[in-house]
Amino acid sequence: MKPVRVLFVCLGNICRSPLAEGVLRALAEQKGLAPALEVDSAGTGAWHIGDPPDSRSIKVALRHGIDISALSGRQVRLEDFRDFDLLLGMDENNVRTLKRQAPEGTAEKVHLFLRYASGLGQDVPDPYYDGPEAFEALYQMLEAGCSSLLERFGDRAS
Numbered sequence: 001m002k003p004v005r006v007l008f009v010c011l012g013n014i015c016r017s018p019l020a021e022g023v024l025r026a027l028a029e030q031k032g033l034a035p036a037l038e039v040d041s042a043g044t045g046a047w048h049i050g051d052p053p054d055s056r057s058i059k060v061a062l063r064h065g066i067d068i069s070a071l072s073g074r075q076v077r078l079e080d081f082r083d084f085d086l087l088l089g090m091d092e093n094n095v096r097t098l099k100r101q102a103p104e105g106t107a108e109k110v111h112l113f114l115r116y117a118s119g120l121g122q123d124v125p126d127p128y129y130d131g132p133e134a135f136e137a138l139y140q141m142l143e144a145g146c147s148s149l150l151e152r153f154g155d156r157a158s
């Protein structure tokens with residue numbers, strides 16, 4: 001079967017989406033599902049192109065055994081709507097921006113991450129201006145969402 005190609009999208013591509021990318025990749029490896037999945041992340045904004053993830057996201061990932069320090073920020077590009085099966089926005093704002101940019105016939109690939117993964121119409125809030133405790137909460141939210149996402153893919157494959 002062809003791998004499912006997932007692009008996580010947030011505003012800056014330094015806090016939420018690179019952490020989601022690391023978490024999904026790690027969970028997929030643990031569950032032996034890595035070959036069934038291609039995962040990447042991007043931001044709707046251009047401020048952090050080429051930057052590593054925020055140090056607080058790197059730290060919380062490391063505490064959970066995941067190294068995201070080598071990831072590099074990039075902005076969403078038009079080809080992403082062709083190259084990925086799913087573009088999962090962390091919040092409704094990201095989803096609105098993506099739907100506005102989506103070339104004809106591709107808007108149905110864009111979803112709110114937690115709605116698609118778990119049926120929850122809930123944002124993954126932007127933690128950029130919050131303290132380090134917000135990053136542990138972010139990690140927990142992303143881990144739960146990514147587990148549900150993998151279960152959904154598993155159901156699709158069976």
Ligand code: 4NP
Nearest residue numbers: 010011012013014015016128
């Ligand atoms: P992210 O968080 O969207 O989760 O990466 C942010 C990072 C940077 C900015 C905003 C949100 N910024 O305005 O630079």
